[in-house]
Amino acid sequence: xxxxxxxxEALISKGYEAGFITDVxxxxxxxxxxxxxxxxxxxxxxxPEWLLEWRLGAFRHWLKMEPPRWAHVRYxxxxxxxxxxxxxxxxxKDGPKSLDEVxxxxxxxxxxxGIPLREREILAGVAVDAVFDSVSVATTFREKLAEAGxxxxxxxxxxxxxxxxxxxHLGSVVPTADNFYAALNSAVFSDGxxxxxxxxxxxxxxxxxxxxxxxxxxxxxxRTLIVAEEGSYVSYLEGCTAPMRDENQLHAAVVELVAMKDxxxxxxxxxxxxxxxxEGRGGIYNFVTKRGECRGENxxxxxxxxxxxxxxxxxxxxxxxxxxxxTGEFYSVxxxxxxQQADTGTKMIHIGKNTRSxxxxxxxxxxxxxxxxxxxxxxxKGADNARNYTQCDxxxxxxxxxxxxxxxxxxxxxxxxxxxxxxxxxxxxxxxxYCRSRGISQEDALNMIVNGFCREVFKELxxxxxxxxxxxxxxxxxxxxx
Amino acid sequence: MSTAxxxxxxxxxxxxxxxxxxxxRVTERRRAALARFATSGFPSQRDEAWRYTSTAGLARRQHxxxxxxxxxxxxxxxxxxxxxxxxxxxxxxxxxxxRADLSGAVAAAGLRIRPLAxxxxxxxxxxERFAGWGAGExxxxxxxxxxFAADGVVIDIADGAKHTDPLRLLFVMTADVRGRAxxxxxxxxxxxxxGLIMVExxxxxxxxxxxxxxxxxxxxxxxxxxxxxxxQDESPKAYHVGNLIVSQERGSEVxxxxxxxxxxxxxxxxxxxxxxxxxxxxxxxxxxxEGRQHxxxxxxxxxxxxxxxSEEYYKGILGGHGRGVFNGKVVVHPHAIKTDAQQSNRNLLxxxxxxxxxxxxxxxxxxxxxxxHGATVGQLDEDALFYLRSRGLEESAARALLTYAFAGDxxxxxxxxxxREDLAxxxxxxxxxxxxxxxxx
Numbered sequence: 001x002x003x004x005x006x007x008x009e010a011l012i013s014k015g016y017e018a019g020f021i022t023d024v025x026x027x028x029x030x031x032x033x034x035x036x037x038x039x040x041x042x043x044x045x046x047x048p049e050w051l052l053e054w055r056l057g058a059f060r061h062w063l064k065m066e067p068p069r070w071a072h073v074r075y076x077x078x079x080x081x082x083x084x085x086x087x088x089x090x091x092x093k094d095g096p097k098s099l100d101e102v103x104x105x106x107x108x109x110x111x112x113x114g115i116p117l118r119e120r121e122i123l124a125g126v127a128v129d130a131v132f133d134s135v136s137v138a139t140t141f142r143e144k145l146a147e148a149g150x151x152x153x154x155x156x157x158x159x160x161x162x163x164x165x166x167x168x169h170l171g172s173v174v175p176t177a178d179n180f181y182a183a184l185n186s187a188v189f190s191d192g193x194x195x196x197x198x199x200x201x202x203x204x205x206x207x208x209x210x211x212x213x214x215x216x217x218x219x220x221x222x223r224t225l226i227v228a229e230e231g232s233y234v235s236y237l238e239g240c241t242a243p244m245r246d247e248n249q250l251h252a253a254v255v256e257l258v259a260m261k262d263x264x265x266x267x268x269x270x271x272x273x274x275x276x277x278x279e280g281r282g283g284i285y286n287f288v289t290k291r292g293e294c295r296g297e298n299x300x301x302x303x304x305x306x307x308x309x310x311x312x313x314x315x316x317x318x319x320x321x322x323x324x325x326x327t328g329e330f331y332s333v334x335x336x337x338x339x340q341q342a343d344t345g346t347k348m349i350h351i352g353k354n355t356r357s358x359x360x361x362x363x364x365x366x367x368x369x370x371x372x373x374x375x376x377x378x379x380x381k382g383a384d385n386a387r388n389y390t391q392c393d394x395x396x397x398x399x400x401x402x403x404x405x406x407x408x409x410x411x412x413x414x415x416x417x418x419x420x421x422x423x424x425x426x427x428x429x430x431x432x433x434y435c436r437s438r439g440i441s442q443e444d445a446l447n448m449i450v451n452g453f454c455r456e457v458f459k460e461l462x463x464x465x466x467x468x469x470x471x472x473x474x475x476x477x478x479x480x481x482x
Numbered sequence: 483m484s485t486a487x488x489x490x491x492x493x494x495x496x497x498x499x500x501x502x503x504x505x506x507r508v509t510e511r512r513r514a515a516l517a518r519f520a521t522s523g524f525p526s527q528r529d530e531a532w533r534y535t536s537t538a539g540l541a542r543r544q545h546x547x548x549x550x551x552x553x554x555x556x557x558x559x560x561x562x563x564x565x566x567x568x569x570x571x572x573x574x575x576x577x578x579x580x581r582a583d584l585s586g587a588v589a590a591a592g593l594r595i596r597p598l599a600x601x602x603x604x605x606x607x608x609x610e611r612f613a614g615w616g617a618g619e620x621x622x623x624x625x626x627x628x629x630f631a632a633d634g635v636v637i638d639i640a641d642g643a644k645h646t647d648p649l650r651l652l653f654v655m656t657a658d659v660r661g662r663a664x665x666x667x668x669x670x671x672x673x674x675x676x677g678l679i680m681v682e683x684x685x686x687x688x689x690x691x692x693x694x695x696x697x698x699x700x701x702x703x704x705x706x707x708x709x710x711x712x713x714q715d716e717s718p719k720a721y722h723v724g725n726l727i728v729s730q731e732r733g734s735e736v737x738x739x740x741x742x743x744x745x746x747x748x749x750x751x752x753x754x755x756x757x758x759x760x761x762x763x764x765x766x767x768x769x770x771x772e773g774r775q776h777x778x779x780x781x782x783x784x785x786x787x788x789x790x791x792s793e794e795y796y797k798g799i800l801g802g803h804g805r806g807v808f809n810g811k812v813v814v815h816p817h818a819i820k821t822d823a824q825q826s827n828r829n830l831l832x833x834x835x836x837x838x839x840x841x842x843x844x845x846x847x848x849x850x851x852x853x854x855h856g857a858t859v860g861q862l863d864e865d866a867l868f869y870l871r872s873r874g875l876e877e878s879a880a881r882a883l884l885t886y887a888f889a890g891d892x893x894x895x896x897x898x899x900x901x902r903e904d905l906a907x908x909x910x911x912x913x914x915x916x917x918x919x920x921x922x923x
Contacts, residue, residue: 070530394844399816399819399849399850401849402846403846404845405845409838411837413831421855422853424844424846426849
């Protein structure tokens with residue numbers, strides 16, 4: 001692709017000389033990444049100068065970085081010059097005209113998950129007016145939020161309407177040079193969500209990207225920033241159980257959470273991107289950086305994730321416990337089937353005094369799936385009375401899958417108490433036989449066993465999410481036994 | 483790219499090559515191992531396996547490779563006495579070189595013990611058993627040992643020969659030369675249905691600041707039973723890097739005890755390969771660090787075959803500015819079903835400047851297995867301390883007693899009573915206030 005990248009460079013630098021925006025009509029930037037592409041993204045989004053500089057700074061760092069190779073995953077190297085880094089939000093007109101045009105396999109899955117017809121249309125990107133009914137629903141939600149003083153909008157809107165808030169917090173938890181993918185995201189992020197909960201406000205509803213009007217097509221480099229001011233509370237839901245239609249293979253999102261004094265953020269994710277086919281062809285690479293900082297005293301951040309999709313998942317939602325008495329939690333279910341690979345876990349960085357963290361990780365491997373838990377519990381010198389409890393369990397289904405555990409524990413304070421436990425087990429023939437003898441079908445039996453295994457995590461999910469997640473595991477495990 | 487850090491080992495090799503045992507073919511193998519070391523140099527902290535342990539101190543210094551051991555008999559005897567009396571068979575090495583005059587004869591049916599230098603001279607193929615380990619994919623430290631191994635011991639046990647009398651290998655580091663570097667190699671082959679109990683002990687004169695880089699390789703034949711003790715108690719200025727590589731056949735049982743008290747920087751790698759079905763291994767360990775000591779244990783157990791079993795039990799006590807590192811990896815390969823692997827690592831932090839970095843890892847590629855690991859970091863129980871104080875024990879004595887008790891269950895696993903007593907006294911000696919309660923018990 002070197003030639004085309006060079007051509008593009010030539011083209012763009014030429015355009016720049018002439019006043020740059022010669023290519024306004026084009027909705028998509030040609031493949032390749034250089035400073036001019038970043039200038040293009042920034043100018044298309046009408047961003048202030050400081051944000052452009054911030055992006056460029058990230059890009060210059062990225063050029064010096066190497067993709068991480070330590071994860072327990074295998075894939076062909078990615079050609080970053082072959083990706084197009086800007087495409088204008090597509091209009092719904094481009095989507096299928098009706099559900100009849102949608103891939104029947106996808107529809108079958110929706111059916112199994114029991115997704116209402118309207119939602120199926122949204123998810124499949126169907127361009128029918130009916131879809132826009134949901135817009136009015138979303139508008140009602142917006143009014144309610146505005147009443148409470150909560151800002152919840154797309155990242156681009158936030159840059160235009162609340163630049164001071166964005167500038168204050170952007171990159172304060174995940175610095176631009178944090179890691180290869182975070183740097184890439186910082187340079188080229190397309191859009192995402194911004195959420196600000198003012199002091200003392202308990203957000204009146206669970207926030208979900210699903211209800212944000214322009215949630216669709218935020219692109220592959222999503223950026224989320226949530227700031228919870230003193231004494232506030234918010235529960236945020238990301239993703240949904242239904243498989244999303246998406247053409248981009250590489251996803252490198254960044255999520256930053258900031259919890260001030262006495263604030264509490266609960267962040268729940270259900271990730272079900274396309275995992276590729278049975279032979280491992282295609283599928284999304286999900287390389288995500290998620291980190292929250294408990295900046296104030298007594299603050300709390302809780303991550304709950306159900307990861308069933310993507311060909312490769314590389315994701316470590318973390319908590320930096322800076323404030324005294326702050327708490328970090330991580331509850332995770334990660335499932336790999338067929339040829340899926342997951343290297344996921346968390347980091348708990350104890351800095352403040354009396355900080356506590358809990359990690360519950362459940363990994364399920366089936367087919368030829370490879371599932372790794374990788375976690376870090378770090379207790380800094382000044383973190384008196386820090387407390388961590390970690391439990392990570394793996395369930396193996398089938399003889400060709402793999403389950404791996406790489407927990408790092410670093411303790412520099414003698415008053416810390418850190419415990420780590422891990423177990424590995426399989427779904428045994430005896431368990432299945434017992435259920436079968438009670439008249440339960442093979443598949444239902446497996447579902448029951450797997451859901452029992454994940455119960456501790458599911459109970460952390462908002463109720464309706466939990467119900468969906470249970471169904472989702474069942475669908476994702478189809479064909480794993482017998 | 484700067485060149486890999488190799489200290490002065492490349493010129494050192496030219497200086498000593500002619501004095502190292504073996505013919506031209508062996509020298510070629512040594513050169514190949516040295517080339518391997520030269521490519522990578524001392525591992526850096528960018529290497530995952532050396533993430534928490536710096537080799538900068540080793541890479542900086544001028545080393546002087548030992549090729550002979552000139553030390554008066556009186557001094558040698560004093561060093562021996564300090565290592566603890568031993569009535570059984572033993573081989574003594576001074577600066578890595580075998581000393582027949584200190585060792586005494588070892589004779590038993592089916593047991594053959596030869597100093598490495600002699601074995602290489604008389605058996606043209608013996609080098610394949612030691613240089614072979616340094617030429618292929620191996621750590622730079624093992625390659626360095628393969629290049630410089632000047633002496634050591636080769637132990638062969640015939641099929642069906644059981645030896646219940648523990649054999650001690652005692653390595654003494656002298657303070658004669660600054661930056662002494664010694665590279666012992668121990669090669670043990672235990673035949674089908676045979677048994678061996680061996681103790682590897684490393685001590686040093688109090689001013690010795692040398693670098694010991696040792697490799698022990700044990701092959702346990704079908705149904706063989708091997709118990710290996712490793713006591714590292716070098717001088718507080720010394721650098722110690724040890725490798726233990728164990729390969730096990732069907733039904734064999736190996737027990738390893740690794741106790742680490744000495745050296746400024748100590749690193750122990752234990753790699754067990756369960757190559758035969760139904761083979762089992764137990765790894766016990768205790769490490770203590772105080773002052774500026776750094777002690778690192780890396781263990782790896784590969785379960786290659788069905789029905790294999792491993793149990794690992796390591797404890798650490800870190801005080802002063804001491805730093806402990808533990809990395810325990812268990813790999814269950816495809817087809818190694820019915821594997822049972824248990825691992826536990828517990829650490830006690832006694833001071834505000836102590837540090838522990840622990841990483842218990844599992845890599846599992848088979849489904850019908852039972853694997854579990856646990857790791858804890860904590861301090862002495864305040865309630866227990868209070869109880870002991872209320873019984874009239876001084877604060878320091880109460881702390882010492884509880885710390886001693888923490889180490890106690892690892893000691894309880896040692897099968898040689900004499901050794902257990904010596905080590906109990908050694909541990910108590912490091913705990914301020916221990917004298918008081920030891921008098922009481």
